[in-house]
Amino acid sequence: MAKKKDLERDKLSWYIRLITLGDRFSYQDFFDRFKKGFVEFLIVFFGVLVSFSVEQQGENFGDRESNIDNLIGLRDELIDMHEYTLEYIDQNELITGLYEVQYQRWDQDNDSVFISYEPFEFHYAPLTFYTNRDPFNPPRVVYDAIKLDGTFRFLGSDIGRLINDNYDGTDLKYLIINTDKEEKVLIDDFSYRLGHQWVYDLDKIDVESNEFWIENREYIQEDHFVKYNLFKRIELWIQIREQLEAYDVNIKKNIKILNEVIAEKETEIVVVWWWFSRPSWLRASQKSEPEEPQDPEPSADQ
Numbered sequence: 001m002a003k004k005k006d007l008e009r010d011k012l013s014w015y016i017r018l019i020t021l022g023d024r025f026s027y028q029d030f031f032d033r034f035k036k037g038f039v040e041f042l043i044v045f046f047g048v049l050v051s052f053s054v055e056q057q058g059e060n061f062g063d064r065e066s067n068i069d070n071l072i073g074l075r076d077e078l079i080d081m082h083e084y085t086l087e088y089i090d091q092n093e094l095i096t097g098l099y100e101v102q103y104q105r106w107d108q109d110n111d112s113v114f115i116s117y118e119p120f121e122f123h124y125a126p127l128t129f130y131t132n133r134d135p136f137n138p139p140r141v142v143y144d145a146i147k148l149d150g151t152f153r154f155l156g157s158d159i160g161r162l163i164n165d166n167y168d169g170t171d172l173k174y175l176i177i178n179t180d181k182e183e184k185v186l187i188d189d190f191s192y193r194l195g196h197q198w199v200y201d202l203d204k205i206d207v208e209s210n211e212f213w214i215e216n217r218e219y220i221q222e223d224h225f226v227k228y229n230l231f232k233r234i235e236l237w238i239q240i241r242e243q244l245e246a247y248d249v250n251i252k253k254n255i256k257i258l259n260e261v262i263a264e265k266e267t268e269i270v271v272v273w274w275w276f277s278r279p280s281w282l283r284a285s286q287k288s289e290p291e292e293p294q295d296p297e298p299s300a301d302q
Contacts, residue, residue: 068265073142074163075258078251081138081166085248088136089241096237102126103230107221114213114220125213130230131187135180136172136244143167159261162254171247178240186233193225 098116105113114125143163166172199205201219206212213220220226 068262070142070146071159071258071262071265074146075255075262077139077142078166078255078258081140082248082251082255084138085244085251088134089244089248091134092237092241092244096234096241098126099230099234099237103227103234106227106230111214111217113217115210123210125207125210127213127230128207130190133179133183133187135183136175136178136240138172140167159258162257166251166254171243171250175240175243175247178236178243182236183233186229186236190226190229193223193229197223197225 102114102116114127115123116126117123194205194207202216204212
């Protein structure tokens with residue numbers, strides 16, 4: 001016997017007939033089926049949602065790992081840049097000191113005024129090597145690789161600006177210009193003087209021979225153009241040294257920042273593909289524990 005709440009199909013309105021599965025309609029049966037369908041829909045919906053979320057987290061996790069690797073690679077390359085800059089500073093100071101002595105001795109009444117005497121009887125004329133130059137060119141392989149593969153954006157805007165300042169910043173551009181184009185101008189002027197003036201006044205031009213600088217020292221002393229050229233180049237070397245020191249200070253600062261960022265990311269707790277920063281109290285307790293001795297960071301004095 002049908003329940004009292006069951007209604008015959010032909011007595012139902014047209015829109016209820018659309019959702020009636022049998023000859024009779026039951027509100028209780030309808031709501032039971034609706035709840036069952038709704039629950040199944042939620043299960044499928046949230047299952048798909050979680051699946052997409054896990055997939056997205058997997059991609060983000062891969063990006064995170066690549067980001068850490070990139071940060072470590074850039075930190076290590078900045079250390080190489082720091083060491084390269086220190087070596088360049090030492091070279092700059094050596095060359096500047098050598099030619100400052102030559103400039104100060106320029107007008108001395110001495111046939112060996114253009115000869116430098118080193119220990120073990122090694123003698124040479126500093127102006128013999130005057131046309132040599134070494135443009136400032138720090139390592140940038142890791143930086144270029146990161147820019148090429150498109151993962152530079154994962155570093156974040158703050159870190160990106162910090163890194164860009166070392167690799168493509170104004171300070172570096174001026175250093176490259178001064179050690180390349182500006183030096184080349186002075187060298188070209190010196191070479192032009194030799195090729196368009198000295199060759200007509202002197203019997204033989206052999207700047208690699210010490211005898212040449214000894215035999216023609218009075219003529220060279222009277223060439224105020226070459227002396228002024230040397231003066232301007234010494235000024236340029238002094239300016240370059242100041243730029244190098246400022247550039248190295250910036251490199252060391254950024255190395256410290258990258259070390260802090262890397263240390264923070266490496267202390268994050270990873271659960272499946274989700275990662276969480278460790279609580280501040282836990283990080284504080286870890287800092288209070290004795291740490292293994294580490295090599296000191298490179299400094300400008302080393």
